[in-house]
Amino acid sequence: MTFDAIGIAGTALTTHRKWLDAISDNMANMNTVRSTDDAAFQARYIEVAAGDEHGVYVKGALFGDPEGRLVHEPTHPLADEEGYVRYPDIDLASQMSSLIMAQRGYQANAAVVDRAKETYQAALQIGRS
Numbered sequence: 001m002t003f004d005a006i007g008i009a010g011t012a013l014t015t016h017r018k019w020l021d022a023i024s025d026n027m028a029n030m031n032t033v034r035s036t037d038d039a040a041f042q043a044r045y046i047e048v049a050a051g052d053e054h055g056v057y058v059k060g061a062l063f064g065d066p067e068g069r070l071v072h073e074p075t076h077p078l079a080d081e082e083g084y085v086r087y088p089d090i091d092l093a094s095q096m097s098s099l100i101m102a103q104r105g106y107q108a109n110a111a112v113v114d115r116a117k118e119t120y121q122a123a124l125q126i127g128r129s
Helices: 002-028 092-128
Strands: 044-050 056-063 069-072 084-087
Touching (some): 002 044, 002 056, 002 092
16 A cells, blocks of 8 residues: 555656646746747647556647747847747746646655655564564
8 A cells, every 4th residue: 555655656746747847848938039930939738647557647748839929029130021020829827827736746746755655664663563
């Protein structure tokens, strides 16, 4: 039972870490400018699925719109003839909300691993007595 808890929480830790990686990448690139001839940076979203027996795993990644959003910045070196550049369509507020959820999920699963480890160590101490 204790090892199941550690294993299940471990899969969730890995999943939350990959989610945090995607969010940090999205936030780091939210101001990446491209010319209108190029695709915008595409935000990455993690797709998660339940494991066959226990836990979860990252099934894959989904990507945001390559069209992004056009912004009129005629003085930008990448601006087209009409003065437009392409930015990714990433909303900071939704990324921050996801960041908080991913952090809390990671912390909760780390706590489960700690408690399961403490339980296992207590059981070993009882066996030694």
